[in-house]
Amino acid sequence: MVYAGLDNPDNGAASASGKRRRRTVRDIGVVLFEGFSLLTAGVIPEVFQVANEICVARSRGDVLYDVRFYSADGGNVACSSSINVWTYACDARNAIGFDALFIVGGEGAQNAARDERVVGWLREVLPLSEVVKPIGEGRLLLEAAGVVSSGQSHSPNGWPPNPAGIADDDVHEDADRYEPAKTALMLVKRDLGIDVAREAVGRLSLNGSPIVASVLSDSSTPTRAEKVRASARWLKENCGRPISVSEAVRVAAMSERNFLRCFKQEIGVTPSEFLLRTRLEMTSRLLAETDSPIDRIAKRCGWINGDRLAKIFRKRMGLTPSEYRLRTRGSVPSDVSELKGPLTT
Incomplete structure (x- = not known):
């Protein structure tokens, strides 16, 4: 099954005239490497997948999210729990920008930060991407690409311009799991509204986290x-x-x-x-x-x-x-x- 991709939900919605209109697609990238943390990576596609399912159930013609995993060589990449995830190759020659790019953490981050294929690809895609979210040790890859976190925080309904759109982690024992979920939910809230974000939180049982709870405010102020x-x-x-x-x-x-x-x-x-x-x-x-x-x-x-x-x-x-x-x-x-x-x- 393709998580949160266009192969899952229908990418068109019926209008009042019976014709189908094209939905806006948000491109979401997740950078993986051997030994990555499945805890941090798994919640990202789950949030966007649930958002897609909610949109389809409500017959809405809004955005859909296409989540793709990337690694140095592409193909299967094993996490720290030895579970394989299929990925696309980091090819700097065909670099594209993302609406959101997540760089996960894990014990293999130091080796990945020394891999010029990944680092070179990041140098190409970072200026083209709207939001970049390093998670834990994922910051090492940004540093290797010559980019450091600005420490700038994001409002729930808006995102700063590049390259400062690098979301900063909160220091908290649950941050590795909930910070990427928070960033994903901020996008869902902005694109689809707070009701969809709240339903996604409920379906994924994320409402126990104070990190996530801060996203579900009715107003940005x-x-x-x-x-x-x-x-x-x-x-x-x-x-x-x-x-x-x-x-x-x-x-x-x-x-x-x-x-x-x-x-x-x-x-x-x-x-x-x-x-x-x-x-x-x-x-x-x-x-x-x-x-x-x-x-x-x-x-x-x-x-x-x-x-x-x-x-x-x-x-x-x-x-x-x-x-x-x-x-x-x-x-x-x-x-x-x-x-x-x-x-x-």
């Missing part, structure tokens, strides 16, 4: 209140995971000091208190409506273990989770905003 509300939604949607307030700060794309102040003004409580109350509400419902063991509920609600849940629950509710279950079966408040007491960390 959201107000502080909108940023805070978006971070509150993210906390509520992800409260079942061991998340931290620092991740919500990244979602809001604000300084920590401003975020904490604005969150209290907009929501009425601190982010930590909001997260704690959200988890207590979820825990209360599961205790009342299910027979799941306390330990399982604790893990599902982000408490890590039953002991931590019991300690916080007793302090806030005045009784143990087991006692609460016995007393409130079938009668659970819709929220726990009335709960009082000091914040327990």
Whole structure:
């Protein structure tokens, strides 16, 4: 199967007159090498493939994405997990520009940076490409081609002119997977709209990442209140995971000091208190409506273990989770905003 290519979805859409019109094609390139990271490379075609499928399902005549992999010789290239991916050859004589060019990372990046076939090809295609995204060790190839990252950040709805259109990575443990997804989703959002980008995020289960969440803003210049509300939604949607307030700060794309102040003004409580109350509400419902063991509920609600849940629950509710279950079966408040007491960390 060709990922996100024209061999997959139909490249024409029926107009009102019954005639088919040509869709705009966005050319997406992904540079690979022996030992590349499949984790970083795999999410790129997935995002564009899903965007293509959504367009076809909605019978829209917008852009489609044609994703192609490139390597020094072409043919099969093995990733660090020994899985082969078919590629086109990097031929500087027939260089073309890309709407977006991704250069993946991995343990083979240093060898690839010494391969003149790849480096020479990059020197030709980089000036012709709109957006260039190095991932992790992929920066070594850019440096070998005589290009360094500008460090310039992109707005969700626009891209700077070349050659400064080199997207800079955020420093985060999930960046290798989510940064390329973020860049791909920014293109999808620009070309097809935020609804398609959101649906793609949902289908690919990427909504747990604060890096990706920052793309799904309705406006390129959201107000502080909108940023805070978006971070509150993210906390509520992800409260079942061991998340931290620092991740919500990244979602809001604000300084920590401003975020904490604005969150209290907009929501009425601190982010930590909001997260704690959200988890207590979820825990209360599961205790009342299910027979799941306390330990399982604790893990599902982000408490890590039953002991931590019991300690916080007793302090806030005045009784143990087991006692609460016995007393409130079938009668659970819709929220726990009335709960009082000091914040327990």
